[in-house]
Amino acid sequence: MPLVKPQSEGLVDFIPGARLEALLRRAPADAAEVRDVLAKSLAKQRLSLEEMGALLSVSDPALLAAMFEAARTLKKTVYGNRIVLFAPLYIGNKCVNSCKYCGFRAENPENLRRTLAPAEIRAELTALENTGHKRLILVFGEHADYDADFIAECVRTCYAHKVGFGEIRRVNINAAPLDVAGYRKLKAAGIGTYQIFQESYHRPTYEQVHPRGPKADFLWRLHGLDRAQEGGCDDVGIGALFGLHDWRFEALGLLAHTIHLEERFNVGPHTISFPRLKVASNIDLDRSWELADADFKRLIAILRLAVPYTGMILTAREPAALRRELLEFGCSQIDAGTRIELGGYSEGDPELQDLRREQFKIGDSRPLDQVVGELLDLGEIPSYCTACYRQGRTGEHFMEFAIPGFIKRFCTPNALLTLKEYLTDYASPAVRAKGEALIAAELAKLPAGEAKQQLLERLAAIEQGRRDLFF
């Protein structure tokens, strides 16, 4: 259906396309320029478009190595050795849009359409909680059935569902852009991050891959997170789908979007996602912009350097070995034990992916316990922490807390407390042993004092059956 009257009438395009194109044509940065930009990143300052342009221009192996090293250092100093774990939960795949890359698009006759009923959502929650998940992202197609009231009801269903010690403590959303009144309803239901991926910031590409439906309206989507902020959702996530256009342009687009949100709302996005285009049911796309692994690694390092305080999400679209390698360059959140078929956690065969029931093919379907075990082997603390959101430390206020000292005092202890819960309630014996060893090693790093004493008391309380303790 052609778009009759764009909902976006009067909205301004804040992506400076011509300026971004010019930055991609610039001469390669020399060592001195790269050094200056890296010094700014390491001082934890957000980069400008020009500074990101300098990093994107680098191909000299020695300078690239310096960039990777700086990204690794920055990740350690801002986030410590924590990786936050979550799971996606697909609620419904009806969709009125025609995104050429997506298995859920309206014209795909092979896709099996389904919306989970409340009892089916609860069955999924039981399966998720029984493996230890505490944080979800609910995913929806775009359809009149999935309005703000429906999404809010799904959120409430998630928070209300408990199995033993299992419960969901944070529900994020990835769905179509709403109007301000819609976001207010979701805020009232207690949502965490509202994610909208712009897919492509390059307008001709955007228009080409979104030929019909409400999503064809570039500006309505581009302003989707402004409306979220206006509706009180101060915790938003941006993203681009890599493989549709030049990755360097999209990286600049993500930064331009970040700068816009910072300027307008005094706070940038809480997270950035960078999904790569994957095989999907019945899609036939031009693959000329496919993002190679080596460039994907550059992209992740450059994003880390450009936005030091923004969470970066690396999903199970990517294969396990690559995820392992990419973690250290800046990712702070991953999904694990992921199933993306509708009903996949409670009904699916974990070995089998059925493309007709899912949006695209994932690369890492290992069970949660295996991923936790691998993180522990890498010296990372798997974390389910949700303390900041539940203490009101979000949006503008979250930035205040993302300061040196806060991680040691709050984030690491909270990560250890949630890890302890996981080990006590859900881990296999081998993972439990690894996890207890890591907790002991982290405790040994803490100086004696009140903070350490409080942490020790809370860890002991978890062994006695207390749950959900945080600083």
Ligand code: SAM
């Ligand atoms: N329907 C909502 C929308 O389009 O905003 C929800 C998002 S969709 C269910 C989640 C995201 O998956 C999309 O925004 C897109 O970036 C990504 N995606 C879609 N098709 C994909 C594919 N073939 N490979 C990888 N990611 C894909």
Ligand code: SF4
């Ligand atoms: Fe629908 Fe979202 Fe898929 Fe587009 S990406 S077809 S809007 S589910």
